[in-house]
Amino acid sequence: MLSAPSQLLERNIDLFDEDGWLVINPADAYFTDRLSNLAIDVLHQYFDIYAESVRVIPCTILDSRDILDTQTGIFSEQKVGKHQHFFAPFLTTSRRYRNIVIYLPKAKAHYAMLITMAAALVQKGGCVYVVGENKGGIKSASKLLASIGEVDKVDSARHCSLLKCEVTQSHPDFDIKQFLRYFDININDQEATIASLPGVFSHEELDDGTQLLLEKLPSSLRGSVLDFACGAGIIGCLLKKQLPHLDISYLDVSALALYSTAQTLTENGLTGTLMAANGLHGVDERFNYIVTNPPFHTGIKTDYTVTKRFIADAARLLPPGGDLHMVANRFLPYPGLLGEVFERVQTLAQTTRFTVYQAVKS
Known part of the structure; x- marks a missing residue:
């Protein structure tokens, strides 16, 4: 079943008209199915949605030393059709995405970290979208999003809102150690x-x-x-x-x-x-x-x-x-x-x- 934020994104499905998207922390495993015709990446910081999305991994065993040795942040990754799914705490790559959509997390500090990471991963002139429930703090999320560009409200429905920020300047590479x-x-x-x-x-x-x-x-x-x-x-x-x-x-x-x-x-x-x-x-x-x-x-x-x-x-x-x-x-x-x-x-x-x-x- 689509979560309420995913229902709002589905209502604005025309935004997803080309390859090059990064979806961060989808609240369900089903919205990305609506984008099966596009080549996109999906970053999961939570294993339940990751496992459900790739449909093959019940449990992943990791060594603490290997986790800290990784430079990309990726713990596990799986290709599903045209979609590349990553289970990771963060993502660092030389690739720059045309558009990024973030599902609003519960904690403000977590949201700030995701905004910083998205700013480093999006192309200059690209857009970072944020979708979330009104009761989850989406109404105040625009203030932090404005730190990386100009913010507009795209749509509201299902007790959720969708924000858009055009990133007009390049940002430094993301460093997890800063957080x-x-x-x-x-x-x-x-x-x-x-x-x-x-x-x-x-x-x-x-x-x-x-x-x-x-x-x-x-x-x-x-x-x-x-x-x-x-x-x-x-x-x-x-x-x-x-x-x-x-x-x-x-x-x-x-x-x-x-x-x-x-x-x-x-x-x-x-x-x-x-x-x-x-x-x-x-x-x-x-x-x-x-x-x-x-x-x-x-x-x-x-x-x-x-x-x-x-x-x-x-x-x-x-x-x-x-x-x-x-x-x-x-x-x-x-x-x-x-x-x-x-x-x-x-x-x-x-x-x-x-x-x-x-x-x-x-």
Whole structure:
């Protein structure tokens, strides 16, 4: 199904009348199907839409050293018809695109980074379009877009708006390192330096829920650990420094998060296996422990279907005696959801905002 921003682009399909487009972070895997006659590139910073678009990759395994060694930023790429799809945190290439369209992200800092990257990739005299929902901040997005050229509003519909900016000057090459931010943390007398990019959960600071989880994790962990929804790699990095014998893997849907995790590991003299996946779909490796501050507990409209699928998949990947340790907003019904799958569920810690759970597979 087309997302609302894609429906607005489809309403303006005549804009796409020639090759040479770059589409950044489409909100669905279907709008680009409408452009099957054009040779275009598509940059995905999120693995779920990338995997759905190329229809062949359930999970991608990466090495933290390889992630930082790449000069182009590309983690994975696939050709589908005339379309080249990239899964990457950023894109640097000598090619300059005639037109670029950006789907507006949630975070303003992330949007600023995408604007800077698009300005470096578009031809002089080319256009950068931005499409997004009105409630997502598209009305104020024109101010930042105006930093690279003159902005016009093309259309509004489906509670969305489409902006156009003609870029009349050349811009310097994009450098991802300009957007990396670093901060130090200390949990249970263990210090670490964390690197993060805009668009990554808890950018530039330690989330209170993650801190509570780290403070309450037992020191008796042995074997393999999956840091699910790893973000900037805070949980896995601290565990590895505290318990060097652990074999830790880091999984996230976001290329920005995986790049941040790789940078965090390097800052702390560590390496690790990184996994790009949509939830735990396509992950077959078994782990003794899964540790997570999961991304699907942010409000009253939580999708419990996604939560239930994650819990069931987590149990599938754990051996008998394996543990799931997770922190969640206190008001959400995780004891019942976990109890539907795991034989033993207990509360390790609780504050006015968060609860840390341990679920054990018998």
